Amino acid sequence: MAILVDENTRVLVQGITGSFGGRHAQLSLDYGTRIVAGVTPGKGGQVFEHDGHQVPVFDTVEQAARETGATASAIFVPPPFAADAILESADAGMDLIVAITEGIPVRDMMTVKTSLAGADSRLIGPNCPGIVTPGSGPESTGGCRIGIAPGYIHQRGKVGIVSRSGTLTYEAVWQTTQLGFGQSTCVGIGGDPINGTSHLDCLRMFNDDPETEAIVMIGEIGGNAEADAAQWAKDHCSKPIAGFIAGATAPPGRRMGHAGAIVGGANDTAEAKKNILAECGITVAETPAEIGTALARAAGWD
Amino acid sequence: MNIHEYQAKELFDKFAVPSPQGKVAGTPEEAEAAAKAIGSDTLVIKAQVHAGGRGKGTFKNGFQGGVHLIRSAGEAREIASRMLGQTLVTKQTGEDGKLVSKVMVAEAVDISHEYYLAILLDRETSRPVIVASTEGGMDIEEVAAKTPGKIIREFIDPLLGIQPYEIRKITAGLGFGKDEGRQFGKLLANLYRLFIECDCSMVEINPLVTTPDGQVLALDAKFGFDDNALYRHPEIVAYRDTAEEDPREVAASEHDLNYIGLDGNIACLVNGAGLAMATMDIIKFAGGEPANFLDVGGGATKEQVVAAFKIITGDPNVEAILVNIFGGIMDCNVIAEGIVAATREVALELPLVVRLEGNNSAAGKKTLAASGLNLITADDILDAAQKVVGTTRAA
Numbered sequence: 001m002a003i004l005v006d007e008n009t010r011v012l013v014q015g016i017t018g019s020f021g022g023r024h025a026q027l028s029l030d031y032g033t034r035i036v037a038g039v040t041p042g043k044g045g046q047v048f049e050h051d052g053h054q055v056p057v058f059d060t061v062e063q064a065a066r067e068t069g070a071t072a073s074a075i076f077v078p079p080p081f082a083a084d085a086i087l088e089s090a091d092a093g094m095d096l097i098v099a100i101t102e103g104i105p106v107r108d109m110m111t112v113k114t115s116l117a118g119a120d121s122r123l124i125g126p127n128c129p130g131i132v133t134p135g136s137g138p139e140s141t142g143g144c145r146i147g148i149a150p151g152y153i154h155q156r157g158k159v160g161i162v163s164r165s166g167t168l169t170y171e172a173v174w175q176t177t178q179l180g181f182g183q184s185t186c187v188g189i190g191g192d193p194i195n196g197t198s199h200l201d202c203l204r205m206f207n208d209d210p211e212t213e214a215i216v217m218i219g220e221i222g223g224n225a226e227a228d229a230a231q232w233a234k235d236h237c238s239k240p241i242a243g244f245i246a247g248a249t250a251p252p253g254r255r256m257g258h259a260g261a262i263v264g265g266a267n268d269t270a271e272a273k274k275n276i277l278a279e280c281g282i283t284v285a286e287t288p289a290e291i292g293t294a295l296a297r298a299a300g301w302d
Numbered sequence: 303m304n305i306h307e308y309q310a311k312e313l314f315d316k317f318a319v320p321s322p323q324g325k326v327a328g329t330p331e332e333a334e335a336a337a338k339a340i341g342s343d344t345l346v347i348k349a350q351v352h353a354g355g356r357g358k359g360t361f362k363n364g365f366q367g368g369v370h371l372i373r374s375a376g377e378a379r380e381i382a383s384r385m386l387g388q389t390l391v392t393k394q395t396g397e398d399g400k401l402v403s404k405v406m407v408a409e410a411v412d413i414s415h416e417y418y419l420a421i422l423l424d425r426e427t428s429r430p431v432i433v434a435s436t437e438g439g440m441d442i443e444e445v446a447a448k449t450p451g452k453i454i455r456e457f458i459d460p461l462l463g464i465q466p467y468e469i470r471k472i473t474a475g476l477g478f479g480k481d482e483g484r485q486f487g488k489l490l491a492n493l494y495r496l497f498i499e500c501d502c503s504m505v506e507i508n509p510l511v512t513t514p515d516g517q518v519l520a521l522d523a524k525f526g527f528d529d530n531a532l533y534r535h536p537e538i539v540a541y542r543d544t545a546e547e548d549p550r551e552v553a554a555s556e557h558d559l560n561y562i563g564l565d566g567n568i569a570c571l572v573n574g575a576g577l578a579m580a581t582m583d584i585i586k587f588a589g590g591e592p593a594n595f596l597d598v599g600g601g602a603t604k605e606q607v608v609a610a611f612k613i614i615t616g617d618p619n620v621e622a623i624l625v626n627i628f629g630g631i632m633d634c635n636v637i638a639e640g641i642v643a644a645t646r647e648v649a650l651e652l653p654l655v656v657r658l659e660g661n662n663s664a665a666g667k668k669t670l671a672a673s674g675l676n677l678i679t680a681d682d683i684l685d686a687a688q689k690v691v692g693t694t695r696a697a
Binding site: 250 | 423425426428429430443459460461498501503528529530531533534560562564572573574575576577578579580581582583584585586587592595597600628629630631659660661682683684687
């Protein structure tokens with residue numbers, strides 16, 4: 001079942017004619033993702049070709065959606081224009097908007113988020129690696145890959161993964177693949193302080209997904225998202241959860257790469273978050289090397 | 303990105319947020335002229351550094367105090383001459399202190415009451431929040447701990463902006479009288495406009511003061527700017543003072559490397575901010591101390607890897623290096639080639655542990671093996687961390 005996307009999801013790529021968007025559209029097509037359209041203002045009428053695929057390019061999301069039935073959008077648009085791209089997709093009625101872009105001004109995201117309240121579109125990101133529902137083909141092809149994650153590390157399976165990070169997520173994915181558990185869906189919610197989908201949102205969805213039997217939650221310093229998710233999970237989540245929080249050695253007040261990774265006070269340090277997770281019944285991995293084994297322990301699969 | 307007090311005043315002046323008269327000076331003569339121009343009997347002269355605790359600080363030349371009350375233009379010149387070009391050490395600068403290149407000469411004001419006023423981004427609600435208190439001039443965290451009821455918070459709808467009724471609420475909450483209340487209201491509206499238009503992540507006025515002659519003034523200000531928005535604020539970028547920053551970090555930013563210098567002995571180079579933080583964490587777990595945070599990002603070139611190695615090896619505290627790469631989009635062989643080139647170019651003598659996993663890692667490991675370089679490979683992150691810490695123990 002998975003959550004949010006599967007092998008049937010029709011995807012359009014905003015920014016497909018750019019080098020970053022184009023490269024990942026190719027990789028997603030290789031993975032088996034149904035990319036049915038691209039959108040770049042001014043380049044409507046072009047065709048994005050890759051390995052036998054012919055993806056039509058449109059000027060607007062509205063045209064693309066109407067002509068191709070796309071319901072999910074991947075946004076590979078530079079920061080000055082990305083907020084507008086998100087709003088355009090929401091206006092066109094996309095069910096899912098995955099904003100990969102890193103560097104969108106916080107002010108822009110504040111207004112986007114306020115605008116999206118009450119809309120039917122779910123936003124993931126920005127500044128995120130995207131979302132993957134692995135397929136059952138070789139190297140997990142035949143699934144849906146929106147974003148920049150390497151497809152081959154995944155395996156169709158039973159663990160739901162939600163994370164703020166990119167490469168740290170891939171570590172967790174790789175570990176759960178090597179242990180044979182596989183993943184139902186992996187959601188990268190991104191490293192910005194204001195984002196569309198939270199850990200808690202994903203825990204809820206994983207909790208309701210029959211294919212997901214256990215959950216991995218990866219967080220980092222800054223903000224209360226992990227604590228909020230853990231508190232909810234304590235009372236409402238019926239599935240075992242393993243967690244890891246990065247940034248125990250981060251100095252206070254410094255932005256550690258991700259715009260949202262900055263300690264605001266005593267409650268959003270790595271230490272504080274790990275304690276809250278543990279108090280809420282989440283098995284906390286002490287090191288990033290042990291995320292897979294922590295999950296096995298949490299689920300009783302060891 | 304931090305800015306100096308005199309630059310903060312420039313922003314305040316631009317947005318009509320009242321503050322005491324003040325002028326910046328780079329020479330004793332300019333300080334004297336500034337004092338004359340302000341024309342007040344009681345002035346204050348303040349060393350301009352990106353750190354607090356200036357009043358109680360000491361200069362390395364023995365001169366005490368980075369903030370002085372003065373009574374004449376001549377005194378301004380004299381004290382400026384003892385500050386300018388000297389290094390000021392305060393509780394916040396660390397023992398190296400900071401070089402003072404400018405001073406600000408300002409009107410000294412009498413204070414009736416000190417308030418606290420700040421505008422921040424609230425992550426929980428994704429809204430700007432105005433934080434205000436009658437307990438200014440002290441650590442707001444202490445106020446929050448001891449008398450939380452004295453802190454007013456007003457969340458602003460980012461689409462609507464601050465509304466007149468919200469200004470009235472805060473004004474009433476702080477207990478201002480009619481005339482001061484009117485001034486405060488204007489100040490707050492303008493401060494909010496500044497916060498939004500300059501893409502601030504934070505602006506904090508502590509203290510905001512009322513004076514016996516009925517003025518409402520911002521006496522001190524701290525700014526934070528959204529790094530993501532700097533591309534659309536060349537005027538803010540122009541305020542950057544690289545002399546106040548860690549030179550390693552300045553060098554890193556010139557190569558588009560995301561680098562934060564720390565105090566430890568084990569340097570790391572990683573792709574991805576989350577993985578970089580986790581790598582620092584596991585170094586500590588294995589008994590070492592991270593010397594830096596360094597995220598080379600998804601598209602690191604050979605040149606960037608070389609630049610990164612140069613910055614890392616320029617740090618005298620570094621005893622060993624750990625490279626941890628999970629190649630997703632990044633090709634492990636590209637990183638391997640970068641490592642080989644960098645190691646040769648800096649004539650690396652420090653122990654180097656490399657862990658490559660993911661995309662094209664087999665080719666990357668081959669490249670490293672064939673290089674003939676004296677480096678240690680590791681399979682997983684824990685193994686890598688233990689090995690790199692081990693090299694510092696063996697030495």
